[in-house]
Amino acid sequence: MPRCKILSYAFAMIPLKKWQDFLIRHHMERCPECQNGLATVEDVRGIIIPESQCQEIATSWDGFQAKLKKGEREEPHLYSSRWRWAYAMAGLVVLAAAAILVIKTPPFHKAQLEERLIGHFRINYIRIENKPAQAYVYQPQDSNMIIVWAQKNIRGE
């Protein structure tokens, strides 16, 4: 018997329920001591409510009908488990769509920003020594640097 107790403690520590059940069943079906430690049908019948005691209980037919009407009328509640699942799934779909949108959208590169700024770089008017001058804007290839060259107007040009 102490061996059986140790085994039952050991079985209780097994985390996988199926394995636990298998080992308990395997042991109980083969161990004569454990078989003797089981209540008989008569033992159990002595402690449960018998059918005969309930046979004469008059359950209300009106109560059943009221519940039936309620059951037929009842629309799925907004917070019932079915709806909760629907909300959760809708939330997941929205999240997934947002994630896809973020991943698919090309990142706003720094280079693109600079390109835009460069696109907007403009010299309207240059004067040197109070006289209109000529301006040259130059950007070397693969460089962010912009060189602005201004020179006096050469007579005749």
Added chain:
Amino acid sequence: MCKVRNMDDNLLLKSCLQGEVEDFRKLMDKYRGKSLALAWNILGNREDAEDAFQEAFVQVYLNLEKFDFTKNFKDWLFTILSNKCLDQLRKRARFIKFFKTQKSEFLERMNRPQLNPDRSPVVSPKLLQKLNPRERISVCLWAGEGYTSNEIASVLKCSPSTARVHLFKARRKIKMFLEDKNASL
């Protein structure tokens, strides 16, 4: 009553499907004793048992079209009833948990002896509460209805092996309790 008992369940069910409500009442009467006894043993009090019984029959009525006529009606009914009882136990556990944390005063009031104890007799509370609900269902079906572990498994929607383990555990706990009780006498 005997005549009704001998009537074929399938005939009654088919008649119910054609809209004969009175035949459904006969079906309820036929299984009233067995169903109430099972629910009472699982839930421990009569009012909850009657509630579960009515709710189970409402579900049966609303799902009559889904019933597989090749299967046993009693097993189907007991499956629905057991699930209703397990639902009630879960609700009760949530209710008690809530009030334990919120209002100890309310619990004290709940634990006071009732004014009319005959109305709500609690069945073998110490003993049956030592079993978990599935063990309770297994042992009641086994001793009360003569179900085998395969039949218990079909009601509990588990494997026969698991049903056998529920039964072993329940019977072991009952035996231990009875031995302790005899020793203390």
